[in-house]
Amino acid sequence: MSDVVENIGPIGELTKGLPPSSPSIDIAAVAGKGWNLLRGDLPMPVAVLRQSALERNEAWMSAFRERSGILMAPHGKTTMSPQLFARQLKAGCWAMTVGTVHQLRVCRSFGLKRIVLANQLIGRAEIDYVFSELGRDRDFEFYCLVDSVAGVELLSDGARRNSPGRPLNVLVEGGIAGGRTGCRTVEEAVEVAQAVHASSPRLALRGVEGFEGLDTTASDEAIADFIGHLVQIAEACDGKNLFSDDGPVLLSAGGSAYFDIVVDVFSRARLSRPTQIVTRSGCYITMDSAMYVRAFERLFGRSPELGDLGPSPEAAIEIWAYVQSRPESAKVILTMGKRDASHDVDLPVPLSWFRPGSDGEPQPIPPGHLVTGLNDQHTHMTVPADSPLRVGDMVAFGISHPCTTFDKWEIFYVIDDRYNVVDVLKTYF
């Protein structure tokens, strides 16, 4: 990966989150500004990541990866921050995963060499771009998914049109009835795999893929059954000798909620050739304050041995806002809205508060404070009549589902435990 910060260039002066009087600024210069969130140096709303949590979370996942002997291709769609990608690769991750060709392009522009598009590759301009990159850079190692013969034909046509000089690596995707993409039956998957095989040497079948995390109400048994379905697909394709000889058969699944089950079940696959498990959690690095708190409680409940891996992942993300109005004694309105914080799984969770100009540190939010709704630029919060909050106070919120908060910010400040700004991350959505 090339020098990330140098490639990003300055943060434009019209970027949301930059102090209103700041000119455009180089990323490397931000740490030296001496900005402190509690001092009011940053505008609000503002998005911050706690450095101590980022480090803790990366260490935990590295320990998991090493103990289980898997490779990891963290999903870059979550943060779309090349600076975090660099951190993840440096920590030992094997590749980055992306969900779209736009995300792929961002990774390529920062020099990433090994990328999994955990999605179908569709569209003439998109397919031509991938083949052009494959032809241009022999070190580019790329994988994408197929789940239909029609999709295989689009890719095969693209290979004919572009002649990249080497095959496009694909994984056949298994899915579940009522779910998203992916072949519902082993037979359908084998049919797709045969179409890939017949497209050799334009395409190469390199493994089997699935995403188990769509239904957060699914039982652990249902998740294990689904991974078992992927294993059956792999074994069937292996039995028909459909996999390419280029390397081990990749078995890939694993969002941020069930990766322990994924590793467990994939480990039981018995193929005639070597296999390699690749998990793809995107949210472990920042965690959140609701959805993944629940997911990790479940994970530690069913896999208590993971408690030995070190301090467990915790929320790195906070969005801070000002109290702008307390129009009723039981109601507070804050300067944060739908455009600043996730609202697709749970509403933001108030964590702590601080009165500008006061000494000390933020205080935990007392019981009884509850976000009841968001407008585009406002938060509605119900508070007890004796809530200490008044106009001008600062409130920190945790969020639920990192992906849909990250995409609302071009910059995230990295802060130390005293709310000093020590770095800034640029995102590319």
Add this chain to the structure above:
Amino acid sequence: MSDVVENIGPIGELTKGLPPSSPSIDIAAVAGKGWNLLRGDLPMPVAVLRQSALERNEAWMSAFRERSGILMAPHGKTTMSPQLFARQLKAGCWAMTVGTVHQLRVCRSFGLKRIVLANQLIGRAEIDYVFSELGRDRDFEFYCLVDSVAGVELLSDGARRNSPGRPLNVLVEGGIAGGRTGCRTVEEAVEVAQAVHASSPRLALRGVEGFEGLDTTASDEAIADFIGHLVQIAEACDGKNLFSDDGPVLLSAGGSAYFDIVVDVFSRARLSRPTQIVTRSGCYITMDSAMYVRAFERLFGRSPELGDLGPSPEAAIEIWAYVQSRPESAKVILTMGKRDASHDVDLPVPLSWFRPGSDGEPQPIPPGHLVTGLNDQHTHMTVPADSPLRVGDMVAFGISHPCTTFDKWEIFYVIDDRYNVVDVLKTYF
């Protein structure tokens, strides 16, 4: 307003929506590229605005404005597109409205002179920025809201700290029980207005403001009652001579759903000095395919005379995506997700489809196609078993609530009725 396109600078090569093989490109050069959406020149998902609809909608609102003798300060938060702001001001709008200081800064950087912050102004850095702009540029005409004595004190302190040499214009905000910001009673509003008056010459009370559009299930009578509440506040403040002498008393309300009622009720205000109505619709210029279709049906139902103003506003926004999978005969998955289209009011609405490489134009989506959910990067759509859609087809979606689609895109292509790209708009969220 300065030359907008020149000030925007090139569209970066990593911008979502730019063709994957395109380098960074100047806005002025986009029209000359000969890109056509149906030909597959653009990646998908992609966001487009129909030029004919933009023109039609601006003409309709201009006719409304002229007939009713009001001033208009369209809410810029909807599109955050300085190119659209320039179009709105050129069409005769009086000012732009913003919701945050970040949005204010974007407007200022493009040279906008008259701006309404339809929100409380909170935060040391934010308040100092506004006073610095007031001191720096005598032609900058600015208004913001107050709804508490505490808020008045924060602004008054800011004026003392910054000495801009002229007063900060404020409007006292009226609200409704259970609603958002704004004084719930006339008495509270008068108390706030008195605090503003007592802060003269640092602050100047220039009018009364409210937002009536929060509850889309409210009856027309409830909306009229709320505007009546704002009139009562204005009359009470006038009776106590709290308004500044600097100009007419501004009476401002009006989102995109009830502006006819706003004008009606405000017109009946009887003050001792001149008044001026200012409405602030943000969504009229692009409309949508659900929420504002319903709002305008209600509007034309209660104010049929508005049918004479010319062709009525229609949806300009379309998001196009590829069919990437049809894993079950009744289910289609497309390359558009939560990060590309509004999902806070209604899910996207399929409008038409097109098979790349075929002749002719997009066909209307047959009955029975229904979006059932969005993931971060995917759309789930239920389709009839005989749906013509197959992998690789293009589908156009309308959206509900323009604000939460605009903020998901840095660029919107402007297209003619044959889907040729004739312009591109840059947004600043």
